[in-house]
Amino acid sequence: MIFTTKAEYGVRLMVELGRQAKAEGAVATSLKAIAEAEGLPLAYLERIVALLRKAGLVESTRGAHGGYRLARTPGQITMDDVILALEGAVAPMNCFVDDTDTSRVLCSHEADSGRGCATKLLWMRVQGGVMEKLAQTTLAELVDFSYREQAATLPNDPTSRKPMTHA
Amino acid sequence: MIFTTKAEYGVRLMVELGRQAKAEGAVATSLKAIAEAEGLPLAYLERIVALLRKAGLVESTRGAHGGYRLARTPGQITMDDVILALEGAVAPMNCFVDDTDTSRVLCSHEADSGRGCATKLLWMRVQGGVMEKLAQTTLAELVDFSYREQAATLPNDPTSRKPMTHA
DNA sequence: GTTCAATCCTACCATCGCGGTCGGAGATCC
């Protein structure tokens, strides 16, 4: 599996925030509400949303009736920022994890083989492809998609999808 | 990390076979020689090359002076075949692992959320980007690249080799 | 000013896939 659940849960969280942003104005949404709506463990989500907050993608208000809201509009949020914040790096291979190292630290294979690593070319292309797709996708697209999916799967179901409100 | 060492070792193995294919004619190369040249554990390589053989990418001759050779010319081998053979699937998320399921098996989230999964759109784009890059890259390119890298790094000093942990 | 709901933070833990090893059974050439 390419991405961990950190990415999955984080993106789902962002989508949910995007929906809320459209519904209500600047009201903050509590993590508890999201955790229940998405069926995710609250304690784990807390750790995930911390990453998004540190990256400046969401803002928080503490205390009762506090919660989270998007720092920018969904249209201004691209998924490469989100994934980078969540996963740290998109590294197809361990020679990519060292983000500080722009280039030229040889792994032991390169070092003692005497020649450069041919496969690195492949991994760089793959990583480029991934980053490209991520950068092309905005949160707004995913939010819209979630509305379309919702309409397609349950055209009329009054029981679910009540807007999440406090109190 | 996106790919495991199975992919890395497997691709390096293929590149090595590609070099051999250019050098000698139809002579088989023993795994032991490759393991020593690349500094990889022989017993582990055996298990990896078995995947490539089952996928029809390499052929083998048993017994003394036996070994492996490419089933096709490097120019006819695209990396999507190689990676698919090695990793089984390029799955950014667990909803992709089920290759038999062309569509419409809901994961538990989709099932009990009542709406489709919005993030799936993102993962599908990413997977598409990866597969595209893989399909565009042939083994011949990597082999050529390995020759160029060798020419570029060998003349230079062998002292500035900062080894990285792993491999 | 107490209470309650929420964000925050750190440490801890169980599971499982991954990377790696071992031993042995066939096949082939000398």
Next chain:
DNA sequence: GGATCTCCGACCGCGATGGTAGGATTGAAC
């Protein structure tokens, strides 16, 4: 027959991942 080399299945240690526990802090409401 011995030397290689491919094949195969079972086994194992470790580390990251996913998840939990507990508590400190903040702030709105009553």
